[in-house]
Amino acid sequence: MAFTRATGKHRRPSRSARTTRNIAGIAGLAASGVVASVSSPAMAATSGASHDTGLQRAVVLGDELAERVQAQADAQQAVAETAEAKAKAEADAVKQAEAAKAVADKRHEAEVRAAREEERRRLNAFVAPISGSYVSTAYQASSGLWSSGTHTGIDFHAATGTTVHAVGAGTVVEAGWGGAYGNNIVIKMNDGTYTQYGHLSQIGVSVGQQVMPGQQIALSGATGNVTGPHLHFEARTGADYGSDIDPIAYLRAHGVNV
Template identity: 45%
Template structure:
């Protein structure tokens, strides 16, 4: 803190009444007459600066200023008054205007601003200029209101942010729930479609089976087994040394000699007679070109070119040709001439040997 140097003492003391001076007279109130001096001492205005201010050393320091700085302002005001007095004197000396008397009020000295106590304010200090006219309660109330307003704004912002977080979390949860529901609905829809498809497939299969049964029933009316009271002794493709090719080429119905042989389906007799290892053989050709061979007959009851219908007797069971006992050797050949399984062909036409 800068300290002011003492103002220079005037070399004259004006008389209170006459204006004359005396070296030992000290009136109660001193007045200065601008422009009136008795020596050649020159007055100059002192403006405090960094070069002219001497820092205070030691334990003394400026006490804390509470609520503003009226004491500091008073000191500055005092310095300004002194400066104004000096400036007025110089102006009066230059312009020749009559001297004006100015009373200097009692001002606190610089030492009053310095205190040894840390927490005690200097005498003469007042409230801050920015809080002039306000009581301590008003200031505290204002601070409290400002703090409350700030706290309210912070709380409101926090609530808004929390609401936003909650909304985003809710949106994510709703999206996940919607996705899960959509997935579940898709699965249920797929299951329903699969169930409906299975039901439709089963329905179609049942309808197809019913239709096939009806067809076979109708064919059964058109087809019949070649003989009755028989036993299946050999099947198609069976291996053995009894057959010259090494495999059986037909289906054998063992029955007593003389058992009637019937036309399996309507057609035309294309062969009838002796055929080597087949013995007596009859060939019945159907309308689609399929050939049915009846071999090892004991007798033939039809002739070539004869038309026969389903169930007509065309011969008798025998043991002619390469045989080991009485039986009917039945072969089925396609229109191309290749042999097929007679059992499968009979079943395909509604017959069960």
């Protein structure tokens, strides 16, 4: 049964081809006298066996040298291929790490944007100053109870000690006695408007303090010019008395259902 050797990148030349090349190389050794002996008819007739043996030895040595050179070349090729594969694997790992980092960065940016948007919504949100209550006295109602003759705010029904909330985010600019308003708080809102909370039984904030929407700032009461406990709430364009605007329209414009 005949065996054939698969072709490949590093297939060694056939023995006959190597032998031919080795003989050609040996032919160049003219100085050693080998070629002269082979080419001389007289010498060939008497010492052919000796020359033939030397030629075979040279062919064998040539084969061994060729095999060693080929083996060394194969080893070098294997090292080069291994190094190339390692470099490719490292480059792929770097690309994967960069891609993963890019995805993580985008996710982080999205989370930061979402957090900022949520904070913006929270800071811009508005709530009613008294939870679950109703307006007992309307804006600009007429009565001799008020020095201006009309009501400059609205009254929310509330028993003494009911929690009073900041309707939105802002900074406290007044917290204390306010004459006819009794104990009162004035807050400059983040949008530049002002809100006032009057007739309080207890104040829970101080001037300069920042407050958030829905934060408890006081307890309702019956201090100042009143006929009974309730919360007086005003909305203003400025900090001073007389700059009042419709509190119902103000709260509804900010999404509060009153």
